[in-house]
Amino acid sequence: MLNKNEFALNLLEWYHINKRDLPWRQTNDPYKIWLSEVMLQQTQVQTVIPYFNKFIDKYPTLDDLANADEQEVLKDWEGLGYYNRIRNLHSAVKEVQYTYNSIVPQKPKQFFELKGVGPYIGGAVQSIAFNHRIAAVDGNVLRVMARLNEDNRDISKQSTVKSVKSYVESIIPLESGDFNQALMELGATICTPRIPKCLSCPVQSHCESFKSNSVLQYPKKKSSKKKTELYYNIFLILNDKNEVYMFMNESNLLKGMYKFPKYDIDTSIGTIEEELNLKLSQLKEPIAEEKHVFTHQVWYMNVYLLYTNSESEHFIKIKDVSDYPMSVAMQKVFKHLN
Known part of the structure; x- marks a missing residue:
């Protein structure tokens, strides 16, 4: 049985010392945190950094982005791909401007109702910006939790994702924003897909697959369809x-x-x-x-x-x-x- 208090302590201590110095970690502005999370969906961190800096220089406030011409915004996004992300964000910040006086909603229900805000974006922004105890489950978190618990379920299924989200929310501490980021950071830098750095892992003592030498057998995922x-x-x-x-x-x-x-x-x-x-x-x-x-x-x-x-x-x-x-x-x- 996972000792959730000890697990959170070990993870957060490691994160506070070892976290990468990323530009969106240098702000408490919910708009900038939101923008970074939209950019980071299905895109590598090193690719996102220059785009994030460019956007913040050009659209430093939510109103700046809301008032911008869509064609210009799309041009600035050019090369990041998955263009529905920026179209949805552009629509959502307009809604925030109109309905919430340009203030990103602190109430999760209101934020989740905005266009393009799904379970991951909602959990990430609401936990990092407002410290709500909501999980943000991405591929990194799914991999970490599957190895931690020797979970044989298919992580490509929504039922598995929802279950993992509930599990994370059952162990999430008051420092929820840092905890969510720590889980993602662990998956991105230590508990990597092919060559995990288990000997450097701060939660190694909690990991069932490490104990049974089965780390590379997780996570389970059905073969993806051919493109x-x-x-x-x-x-x-x-x-x-x-x-x-x-x-x-x-x-x-x-x-x-x-x-x-x-x-x-x-x-x-x-x-x-x-x-x-x-x-x-x-x-x-x-x-x-x-x-x-x-x-x-x-x-x-x-x-x-x-x-x-x-x-x-x-x-x-x-x-x-x-x-x-x-x-x-x-x-x-x-x-x-x-």
């Missing part, structure tokens, strides 16, 4: 004014980002001309091939260079393209114009 492979032709369409055809994406995956015309590889040039209302030059061999990996998909892209004399509102000066928010996939395509 869907999709094949596209992407068209860089130029006119005689040194402009390229681009338009805003309306689909959910990359909504609000600008893109070049993208079609399944078996789409005829006639269909493309009809849809775009453009007369295009003859299709030749692709000028490049690119690959981009999303969470659940892989795009294989043939890049074609075409010309037209047709007029359209969607033409943008090539020199201005970098001012528009684009996904990394489209940036890979655009580089072939440079």
